Amino acid sequence: xxxxxQFDWSVRDIEFLLWEQFRIDEQLLRHEAIAGAGIDRELLxxxxxxxxxxxxxxxxxxxxxxxxxxxxxxxxxxxxxxxVFTEAWAKYRQAGWTELAKPVHDRIGLxxxxxxxxxxxxxxxxxxxMTYGGFGTPIAHMISRxxxxxxxxxxxxx
Numbered sequence: 001x002x003x004x005x006q007f008d009w010s011v012r013d014i015e016f017l018l019w020e021q022f023r024i025d026e027q028l029l030r031h032e033a034i035a036g037a038g039i040d041r042e043l044l045x046x047x048x049x050x051x052x053x054x055x056x057x058x059x060x061x062x063x064x065x066x067x068x069x070x071x072x073x074x075x076x077x078x079x080x081x082x083x084v085f086t087e088a089w090a091k092y093r094q095a096g097w098t099e100l101a102k103p104v105h106d107r108i109g110l111x112x113x114x115x116x117x118x119x120x121x122x123x124x125x126x127x128x129x130m131t132y133g134g135f136g137t138p139i140a141h142m143i144s145r146x147x148x149x150x151x152x153x154x155x156x157x158x
Contacts, residue, residue, distance in 0.1 A: 009055070009124050011048045014117045018044065028111055044114050047100070051118035055125035058091050066128040081132060088129055097122075098133070109141075 018024050025041050028034060062084040069082035092098065097118075100110040123130040144156050 009052065009121050011045075011052050011121075014048055014120060015045065018113070018117055022113065024111075024113055028113065034111060039110060039114070044117070047110075047114070047118055048121070050095075051097075051121045054092075054095055054097070055121045058088055059122055059125035059129055062088055062129060063126040066126060082128070085129060085132055088126075089133055092133065098136075 019041070029040055062082070065084050066082040069084075071082070072080040074080060100115060100118075119130065140156060143151050147155070
């Protein structure tokens, strides 16, 4: 069955917001910690284009399937997600999308405004999938930074 939804987001629209509306190159990218981490306009533009490609290639095709299958809570209390999520999540993680906001080795992660820009593309392509894992990354970051030892042991991947 052909999807009625077709992913067709313009990276230019997001670039307009970042560079012309929010002026993050003037306001944010000049900050010493961000510039020192190698985060610049070229990197962010490249990430946006990669996010658009990933969204069109991997997420948009599973959107309708995910909506049709939905999630199911079985009699034992286990949640079953759409069948297409397992492979999509593996590709999402393999591509490194879960890691961009994380500080690594005392270096700053990608600023939230930049993360939100690429997430917007992905949420547009498959909202159900991005809700599935999209909220977990910021929560994991918060736990890794402010959580108690037991929370880090339980919820943060080693």
